[in-house]
Amino acid sequence: xxxxxxxxxxxxxxSGTSVKIECRSLDFQATTMFWxxxxxxxxxxxxxxxxxxxxxTYEQGVEKDKFLINHASLTLSTLTVTSAHxxxxxxxxxxxxxxxxxxxxxxFGSGTRLTVV
Amino acid sequence: KQxxxxxxxxxxVPEGExxxxxxxxxxxxxxxxxxxxxxxxxxxxxxLLIQSSQREQTSGRLNASLDKSSGRSTLYIAAxxxxxxxxxxxxxxxxxxxxxxxxAGTTVTVRA
Numbered sequence: 327x328x329x330x331x332x333x334x335x336x337x338x339x340x341s342g343t344s345v346k347i348e349c350r351s352l353d354f355q356a357t358t359m360f361w362x363x364x365x366x367x368x369x370x371x372x373x374x375x376x377x378x379x380x381x382x383t384y385e386q387g388v389e390k391d392k393f394l395i396n397h398a399s400l401t402l403s404t405l406t407v408t409s410a411h412x413x414x415x416x417x418x419x420x421x422x423x424x425x426x427x428x429x430x431x432x433x434f435g436s437g438t439r440l441t442v443v
Numbered sequence: 444k445q446x447x448x449x450x451x452x453x454x455x456v457p458e459g460e461x462x463x464x465x466x467x468x469x470x471x472x473x474x475x476x477x478x479x480x481x482x483x484x485x486x487x488x489x490x491l492l493i494q495s496s497q498r499e500q501t502s503g504r505l506n507a508s509l510d511k512s513s514g515r516s517t518l519y520i521a522a523x524x525x526x527x528x529x530x531x532x533x534x535x536x537x538x539x540x541x542x543x544x545x546x547a548g549t550t551v552t553v554r555a
Contacts, residue, residue: 332486358541369532369547370487419486423541429494431477432534432543434487 328354328424332435339410339442347405347438349420355400356422361393364417364437376403410442445470449533449546457554462520464549466533471514474537478507478518481530481548491518495537523553 329352339345349359357378362370374395375383382395392414394406403422407414421434446469456462466476475494479487491500491507493516499508504521520527530550534543 360542369545372542375542417484421487421543429475429492431475431489431492432536433489434479436486437484439484 328422328431328433330420330422330424330433330435332420332438334438335436336439337441339440341411341442342409344406344408345410345440347407347418347420347440349403349405349422349435351401351422351424351433354422354424356403356424357400359397359403359420359422360432361395361403361405362419362421364419370419373405378403407440410440412442415440415442445473445535445538445544447533447535447544447546449531449549451549452547453550453552455552455554456523458523458525460523460553462518462523462527462551462553464518464520464531464533464551466516466518466546468514468516468535468544470538471511472538473511473535476507476509476516476533476535477543478505478516479532479534481532483530487532490531520551523551525553525555527551528553 331350359376361373373388376395376397378397384390397403419437448467450465477492478490493500493509506519509516530548532548533546
């Protein structure tokens, strides 16, 4: 089945620095990947849709200059949190649409816990 | 805009009891519906995927039904175990784009 790998699992960084999170589709090609943010005890909030070879599409209210997305290949999308601040601390999860059995469904990475100190 | 609602928000049952989790969505023109499980601090694990043309899917102790016309899906977990304790999320795909619309989840606690 479709597998999505996300790294790192957790990261602590100092305020003002940038952090890069990687999302890889291991056994399938993903022209589209999705980045979510999740606050404690809340559901997932879609941040942006990452499109291979073109610009990402950001949801309303998401700062594209703060959350840089690059989808340079069919198996890799990266999210860079630039000039991170404590309010950016959150759980970030990526997903891609791949084959699950006979049909296509969404597969999620294991998530990245970002703490900005 | 698609709205997905999950009831109840939380559920606590003794081990061995059957679980019934409900999901409703406002726009019935979906392509498919997925049930996910999320453990604390972890990503999402896909449990069952139901195409819009299907009425149910089964995997082990899990069974999910879909009534597209009424905009409802139900996840049944038979003979619950403490290891079933997690948050269960329902998500629909479609009709207008390639984004998933999530419910807020049902947090399940199975007491030993």
